[in-house]
């Protein structure tokens with residue numbers, strides 16, 4: 196396998212899943228902070244009373260009833276993000292371990308509520324800014340380049356309560372303030388940025404992704420419009436601050452196959468692919484694709500762009516396209532197949548079981564060739580550099596004692612990642628795809644986004660926290676740690692374990 200010189204090998208995390216330090220350093224509360232453990236992406240009926248005495252019953256993605264329709268954290272609930280894996284206090288130790296593996300880059304997110312606690316302050320929170328200064332400075336010691344996600348499932352709750360979060364255009368104003376603040380503060384320290392993590396997840400999990408409790412077609416269209424505009428503004432602002440900045444988007448991507456060669460199945464699979472391509476189309480090309488506008492017309496969704504907004508989209512196209520890839524999906528129009536052959540999947544993908552593929556313990560279907568399909572599809576459509584910023588498989592790893600040492604034999608991770616690296620190598624060497632780097636998800640064990648579990652482990656580093664939050668949080672190198680170190684050192688040529 197040959198990978199380009201300067202290929203960015205590393206790992207990826209998100210503040211809400213690993214940082215902890217919930218109420219420290221002047222941080223405010225964000226959407227993930229109010230999401231309890233257990234399945235976090237399920238629609239459920241919530242009953243609540245507003246101050247006018249009216250009782251409401253509404254389907255919402257929240258896990259706890261909002262009091263007086265105000266979102267927040269409530270007594271007696273268990274919120275895994277509050278502890279995360281305590282990176283807030285252990286960042287030096289963790290970054291040293293990433294350095295030991297030879298990371299070229301580390302993808303992390305800035306917790307917006309650490310910088311602007313309610314999202315709407317006039318002045319940023321200096322303590323929050325200092326925390327990331329310390330983190331970036333520590334990374335520099337090991338030659339690790341930060342790849343920073345500006346918004347990874349961390350919308351300040353103040354914006355949800357005051358404005359309805361991303362359903363409201365005004366949120367863009369506060370976002371611009373936040374982007375400018377971090378762009379200026381970390382100028383020279385950070386040059387690789389991503390705007391919204393998995394921007395397409397708003398349609399499936401609007402609470403987690405955007406701090407919005409519901410997802411009618413109109414709501415999703417509004418969130419998307421505002422986030423697409425906000426993303427375009429972020430590109431412009433960051434370029435203005437430092438022309439060396441490179442800004443990418445981020446979409447939860449998959450390959451979607453027709454269940455049969457019935458043309459209706461083929462058409463259904465193409466439609467399913469549009470749920471990813473729509474965002475890529477706007478962020479890479481700078482305008483809404485015709486199929487989306489027609490869909491809005493058909494569904495009675497009101498949508499328009501002022502000439503100024505259209506100009507913003509055009510001027511704010513991204514420098515590169517990034518995406519997460521975990522699995523592929525299958526689509527059918529046959530009601531019998533649809534009823535019986537489902538896989539658990541993840542919140543963004545899921546779908547039908549593919550008889551040719553094995554699945555993880557969480558029902559995510561393992562398909563390395565699907566990654567080559569995805570890379571080719573994106574490269575052919577946009578000819579912009581690509582970056583795989585999430586990939587991996589959650590497994591139930593155990594720590595065992597051997598010769599007085601605690602070890603973890605996680606061969607399944609090595610196998611999964613190796614097959615996906617080969618698929619990327621083929622896309623580069625056989626198909627000519629331009630790929631900037633690869634940051635496997637959860638390079639250190641962390642809280643699962645979709646379930647809040649700890650025992651769904653992706654990491655090269657085992658973290659001794661359990662599902663109920665117990666444990667001492669100590670870190671241990673897994674077998675995959677040594678393998679990953681070798682892969683990076685050989686620039687992907689040596690994939691043996």
Ligand code: BGP
Pocket residue numbers: 209212392393447519541543585589636642643644645646651
């Ligand atoms: C992506 C998210 C991540 C991450 C990953 C794995 O959708 O961007 O935040 O968590 O999925 O998902 P999970 O944690 O549910 O296994």
